Amino acid sequence: MELIAELRDVSRVYQMGDVTVRALDRISVPFGTGEYWAIMGPSGSGKSTLLNVLGCIDRPTGGSYFVEECNTSDLDDDDLSRLRGASIGFIFQSFNLIPQLSVLENIMVPLLYQDGSASDGLARAEALAERVGLADRILHRPSELSGGQQQRVAIARALINNPKIILADEATGNLDSQTASEILDIFSELNSEGKTILLVTHEESIGEQAQRVLCLKDGKVDLID
Amino acid sequence: MMHSAFTRSIRLGVKSLLLHKLRSLLTTLGILFGVSSVIAMLAIGEGASEEAQEQIRRLGSQNVILRSVKPLEDKVSGPSYSANAYGLTWQDFERASETFPWVENSIPVKNIVQEVRFEDKVINPRILATTWEYQNVTGRIVHRGRFISQADDDLVSNVCVIGYEVSRLLFPGLESIGQKIKIGPEYFKVVGVILPRVPLSDDLPEVDTSVTSEILIPLTTGRRWFGDMTIKIRSGSREMEQVELNEIVLSARSPSHVSYIAAASREMLARNHKQNDYEIVVPLELLARAEETKRIFNIVLGCIACISLLVGGIGIMNVMLATVTERTREIGIRRALGARRYHIMLQFLVETVVLSVGGGILGILLGVSIPAFVEYFADMRTIVTFSAPILAFGISVSIGLVFGLYPAWQAANLDPVEALRHE
Incomplete structure (x- = not known):
């Protein structure tokens, strides 16, 4: 199977005064293209650190992380930013929309940072807003939307550059179960369209939806299924 | 993009x-x-x-102006009846105009303190007795009529050239050329109206009033009728002043000669004047x-x-x-x-x-x-x-x-x- 991303012996060590914290300890995981992964584990197990590394906003202190066969250790800060913009879509637990921008503008933020911005950006953003069911809300501010609607905006924003990987960090953590299952349905749908989904969660029930499961414990791989 | x-x-x-x-x-x-x-x-x-x-430019940047200044004196108590003589003399004028090699023109100017009347109007403008060359050196512009001529000076004619302001005050709405005004006891015929060097507009009245409230008369005429003595009557005392010349305007052949003339004048006046009764104005230096x-x-x-x-x-x-x-x-x-x-x-x-x-x-x-x-x-x-x-x-x-x-x-x-x- 073709790999979209791969962790090889990845470690992430924090130095906090005299104490050395090994948040990730020599983790090796192959992520196949189009797979739906749930990344699970108790709090403090290194899930968030792993997600930061996978999302290229943090660098491993040891080992290598490959995205589309490209070693991220060889990339400088600008290239890493380009990679994030083009290949990775982020979805956060607290939505992280920019409050002063409208829904449509929020969806279009990643376009600002792409080289050679697309002329059909507006049309694409409108299509995505329609797809996540917010076509009639595109001029609203995030504060005027419910949690579920905000997360839909975030999903649309994550999709605007058509990335291959979607990274979701407890994406349903702040939502009620009804809304959460709607959001999860969107993820399944995206997965069926060929997107690789990496979902960080601590809820067993969500983990069961995923095709593959990675469990972390104390920064080490506890289980790969 | x-x-x-x-x-x-x-x-x-x-x-x-x-x-x-x-x-x-x-x-x-x-x-x-x-x-x-x-x-x-x-x-x-x-x-x-x-x-x-x-x-400063209006003073003429190529000129050096020597002026009489009333010297500071110890106040003598009681009324003084003797004439108080000070200031520039004809001798100064002759020395400057004959010995300074860089002088193109030298013009003597006397101030005359007299009332000016026309019909029932009385004004006190600045009255200058000077020669026809004054116009060239100070760049006054003749608005109407003519300036004082050499013939006026030679013939000791009773003519005068008045400033715009004077003409406006004395002859509102009237043609001023040809009118006769009374300066002190004498009648003078108006032959011209002048403007300052920089005219702002053809017949605009808002021009520099210090220049346009002047009256100019020929030097010889001024000397004949008014002499060198000025008598000021103040409360309880008569003050007599004798000033031969109030101003000598020396114009240089070229701007580079101005500083030589200024230096020579300083030296000449310092040697010949016992008291500090003169000042030297060098517009070029003021400008700098x-x-x-x-x-x-x-x-x-x-x-x-x-x-x-x-x-x-x-x-x-x-x-x-x-x-x-x-x-x-x-x-x-x-x-x-x-x-x-x-x-x-x-x-x-x-x-x-x-x-x-x-x-x-x-x-x-x-x-x-x-x-x-x-x-x-x-x-x-x-x-x-x-x-x-x-x-x-x-x-x-x-x-x-x-x-x-x-x-x-x-x-x-x-x-x-x-x-x-x-x-």
Whole structure:
């Protein structure tokens, strides 16, 4: 199977005064293209650190992380930013929309940072807003939307550059179960369209939806299924 | 493409500034006042110096003017009946005109203190008895009629040339040429009306009144009728003054000779006058001094402007640093969505430049209108040079760039992970 991303012996060590914290300890995981992964584990197990590394906003202190066969250790800060913009879509637990921008503008933020911005950006953003069911809300501010609607905006924003990987960090953590299952349905749908989904969660029930499961414990791989 | 990215970032900057309207406005004020005070002060300074220079130029930049000055004396108690003689003499005049090699023209001028009457009107203008060459040396312009001629001087004619102001006061609505006015006990025929050197418009009355309230008569006529003695009657005392010549105007062959004439005059007068009863006015030197004063004024002004703009800039920097802290999370989000350091830097720089340019533009508007008010209410001449607003605008843009650089750099170098965790 073709790999979209791969962790090889990845470690992430924090130095906090005299104490050395090994948040990730020599983790090796192959992520196949189009797979739906749930990344699970108790709090403090290194899930968030792993997600930061996978999302290229943090660098491993040891080992290598490959995205589309490209070693991220060889990339400088600008290239890493380009990679994030083009290949990775982020979805956060607290939505992280920019409050002063409208829904449509929020969806279009990643376009600002792409080289050679697309002329059909507006049309694409409108299509995505329609797809996540917010076509009639595109001029609203995030504060005027419910949690579920905000997360839909975030999903649309994550999709605007058509990335291959979607990274979701407890994406349903702040939502009620009804809304959460709607959001999860969107993820399944995206997965069926060929997107690789990496979902960080601590809820067993969500983990069961995923095709593959990675469990972390104390920064080490506890289980790969 | 580039264009749209640029306008987009400016729009974004304006938008986030509008989120904190009061804060942005207050920040802008620093620049606004800095810029407007620079422009206003420059305009007022320029106007004042231009006025001074024009007055000096009116004296004739190629001239050296020797003047009689009443010397300071020990006050003698009780009325004095003896004539008090002082000032320049005919001997001085002859020495200067015959021995100084660089003098083109030398013109003696006597002041005559007499009342001037026409019908029932009485005025006290400055009356000068001088020669026909006076016109060439001082550049007076004949408005109507003619100037004093050599023949008038030779024939000791009772003619006079009057200033515009005099003509307006004595003959409102009448033709002044050919009228007879009474100077002291004698009648004089008006042969011409003069304007100062710099005419503002053909028949505009708002010209320099000190020059246009003059009356000029031929020197020989003045000497014949009025002599050298002036009698002033004050309460309880009669004061008699004897002055042979009030002014000698020496015009140089070329501007480079002015300083020689000035030096020679100083030496000549110092040798021949026991008391300090003269002064030497060198318009060219005054002009140089006026320019030096202006230079110093500009330096002082520049320092004040720099300080006020510095304060404005620090204000901007302060606000931008606060903004960066406040928007740390937004920076983290943008970084996660693919923004490079340069994008973040640009975003904050655009905001500071928009602030400072906004302040600059408002400052220019205010700065241009202040001189207009000053001119209207304080009756001072002001000149807004074309370069002043451009300079001020350039300064405000650079202030935005310089003082925005550090906050923007700080924003760009935030760690995305840390920034995203920021509440």
